[in-house]
Amino acid sequence: MKExxxxxxxxxxxxxxxxxxxxxxxxxxxxxxLTKLEDIVWNIAKxxxxxxxxxxxxxxxxxxxxxxxxxxxxxxxxxPVDREIFNEIxxxxxxxxxxxxxxxxxxxxxxxxxxxxxxIEDDNFRLSELxxxxxxxxxxxxxxxxxxxxxxxxTDEDVRLFTxxxxxxxTRIDTALAMDRLEKTVEHLxxxxxxxxxxxxELREARLAAEAASVAKTNFLANMSHEIRTPMTAIVxxxxxxxxxxxxxxxxxxxxxxxxxNARYLKDLIGNVLDMSAVEAGEMSLRFESINLLSTVTAAVxxxxxRAERKNVGLETVLSxxxxxxxxxxxLKFREIIVNLLSxxxxxxxxxxxxxxxxxxxxxxxxxxxxxxxxxxxxxxSVQMDNLFLPFSRVHDTHHRAGIEGTGLGxxxxxxxxxxxxxxxxxxxxxxxxxxxxxxxxxxISAHTHWSEHHQANPFAVGPSKLSTKPSVPGTKELLGxxxxxxxxxxSVATLLEVVxxxxxxIITQCVNGLEGLRCFxxxxxxxxPPDLVLMDMQMPIMDGYEATGHIKAVRPDIPVVxxxxxxxxxxxxxxxxxGCDYYLTKPIQIGTFTEELRLIRERxxx
Numbered sequence: 001m002k003e004x005x006x007x008x009x010x011x012x013x014x015x016x017x018x019x020x021x022x023x024x025x026x027x028x029x030x031x032x033x034l035t036k037l038e039d040i041v042w043n044i045a046k047x048x049x050x051x052x053x054x055x056x057x058x059x060x061x062x063x064x065x066x067x068x069x070x071x072x073x074x075x076x077x078x079x080p081v082d083r084e085i086f087n088e089i090x091x092x093x094x095x096x097x098x099x100x101x102x103x104x105x106x107x108x109x110x111x112x113x114x115x116x117x118x119x120i121e122d123d124n125f126r127l128s129e130l131x132x133x134x135x136x137x138x139x140x141x142x143x144x145x146x147x148x149x150x151x152x153x154x155t156d157e158d159v160r161l162f163t164x165x166x167x168x169x170x171t172r173i174d175t176a177l178a179m180d181r182l183e184k185t186v187e188h189l190x191x192x193x194x195x196x197x198x199x200x201x202e203l204r205e206a207r208l209a210a211e212a213a214s215v216a217k218t219n220f221l222a223n224m225s226h227e228i229r230t231p232m233t234a235i236v237x238x239x240x241x242x243x244x245x246x247x248x249x250x251x252x253x254x255x256x257x258x259x260x261x262n263a264r265y266l267k268d269l270i271g272n273v274l275d276m277s278a279v280e281a282g283e284m285s286l287r288f289e290s291i292n293l294l295s296t297v298t299a300a301v302x303x304x305x306x307r308a309e310r311k312n313v314g315l316e317t318v319l320s321x322x323x324x325x326x327x328x329x330x331x332l333k334f335r336e337i338i339v340n341l342l343s344x345x346x347x348x349x350x351x352x353x354x355x356x357x358x359x360x361x362x363x364x365x366x367x368x369x370x371x372x373x374x375x376x377x378x379x380x381x382s383v384q385m386d387n388l389f390l391p392f393s394r395v396h397d398t399h400h401r402a403g404i405e406g407t408g409l410g411x412x413x414x415x416x417x418x419x420x421x422x423x424x425x426x427x428x429x430x431x432x433x434x435x436x437x438x439x440x441x442x443x444x445i446s447a448h449t450h451w452s453e454h455h456q457a458n459p460f461a462v463g464p465s466k467l468s469t470k471p472s473v474p475g476t477k478e479l480l481g482x483x484x485x486x487x488x489x490x491x492s493v494a495t496l497l498e499v500v501x502x503x504x505x506x507i508i509t510q511c512v513n514g515l516e517g518l519r520c521f522x523x524x525x526x527x528x529x530p531p532d533l534v535l536m537d538m539q540m541p542i543m544d545g546y547e548a549t550g551h552i553k554a555v556r557p558d559i560p561v562v563x564x565x566x567x568x569x570x571x572x573x574x575x576x577x578x579x580g581c582d583y584y585l586t587k588p589i590q591i592g593t594f595t596e597e598l599r600l601i602r603e604r605x606x607x
Contacts, residue, residue: 352376
């Protein structure tokens with residue numbers, strides 16, 4: 001009987017051992033196909049430990065540079081849902097039974113946890129615990145831990161099984177950890193590369209922006225020199241002419257008009273520069289008050305009517321729908337926006353008309369005011385639209401339309417002011433057909449404000465100005481009989497030069513751009529009556545003075561060309577002389593000495 005019992009017992013042990021070997025074999029096969037760390041550790045818990053019949057298991061791996069043990073896979077109560085660990089904890093290396101194993105590499109089999117002060121209760125208290133190290137090449141990389149509610153549960157065979165499983169899995173875990181570190185390194189390198197690319201792009205954009213800003217400010221200085229000196233030439237020149245005591249009332253009126261217009265232009269220019277400086281410094285102050293809407297708009301439009309008439313451009317105002325008789329806003333800033341928008345429209349419109357449309361939406365205590373400025377000008381290239389409101393930017397073709405004055409501040413300043421008033425400026429444009437700028441501005445309305453329709457004809461229309469075109473004044477004859485070809489695109493400066501040169505006895509031919517000047521020169525030279533002297537403005541439309549001077553000098557290097565320009569920087573002088581100019585005179589000219597300077601220039605060249 002006993003022999004039969006021993007035989008049956010031996011048979012049962014052999015069956016169990018074979019089952020264990022089969023499970024370990026299947027575990028090893030499955031591990032060989034796994035590459036991801038997550039798959040490997042969960043295969044340990046769910047395949048090996050679970051199939052061997054243990055009720056609890058947790059796989060720990062070292063983390064935080066080997067200072068902590070992190071739970072990465074589990075079987076039993078710690079694993080309520082697929083690949084999810086309940087109440088995941090970390091254990092410092094050296095603490096608890098698991099931490100001791102990670103620190104020493106020694107297997108720990110605890111028969112009664114109540115007697116071991118190192119025991120750390122996790123999801124539930126259990127009496128037995130088995131913890132074996134997971135090591136590779138002498139390095140501990142984790143711990144395989146199992147607990148059981150019964151005391152003295154784990155046997156020597158269990159220790160061998162757990163040690164075998166840990167050993168079989170260690171190489172796969174170490175390789176996966178290395179791959180994880182490599183992937184993270186690659187990710188970090190890729191992130192660094194992308195960050196470097198972004199930084200490089202930002203630096204490139206910053207460099208381009210800095211270069212653009214430098215170019216813009218350099219151009220701004222040159223344009224400012226031109227824009228200030230051109231009206232100053234007219235102001236100083238016509239002031240000197242009036243001081244000479246001319247008696248012709250019509251001529252006096254013309255010169256006074258020129259002086260006033262150029263002084264007003266210069267005042268507006270300086271005002272824009274100062275306002276832009278205040279905006280950039282964050283020092284723009286607003287003063288809100290009740291103003292008469294129609295009177296304010298009327299004053300703004302009428303201020304620029306003469307400029308439109310001088311270009312034979314129509315100027316019309318349309319009042320659309322009911323309008324409040326008064327609004328609360330900053331009067332000066334509101335008027336400044338309208339003046340800038342209208343001035344811009346006049347500047348870029350050579351023919352046709354400009355229409356200012358005023359409308360408002362009644363919102364009770366508030367209103368949304370709309371001022372639309374529509375022109376039939378040159379329009380704006382869609383590519384340049386993004387640069388339209390940038391300070392110092394001039395988006396038109398400055399080579400072929402060099403005669404268009406401006407510093408590129410008006411629109412930028414207007415949008416800044418509109419924004420400060422909680423409004424905005426929108427633009428729609430078609431190249432070659434015209435543009436529409438629309439100011440939308442929220443304004444307060446007082447309780448006593450009246451809204452009314454305005455049906456009368458354009459209230460802003462006035463009669464055209466009549467200007468003399470044949471001015472003459474008595475004077476000395478320093479240039480008697482001298483043939484002078486004048487290339488100047490500014491009507492005011494051209495008129496002044498005509499007066500001064502005629503008074504000195506010169507015979508003048510006037511041209512409004514370099515190409516026209518070159519054609520006049522070629523015609524006169526072919527007839528055998530070339531000019532004795534050429535006065536050349538350097539910034540002109542169609543063909544500038546530099547190109548025109550080069551063509552003239554190529555044919556007649558003996559004819560003196562005097563650069564007469566509002567640009568006055570050192571580089572400008574060198575550029576004029578390099579183009580072939582013999583002398584360089586800057587605006588504004590001095591009426592009392594100008595013709596004498598020309599005479600001396602001519603004499604020096606004849607000597």
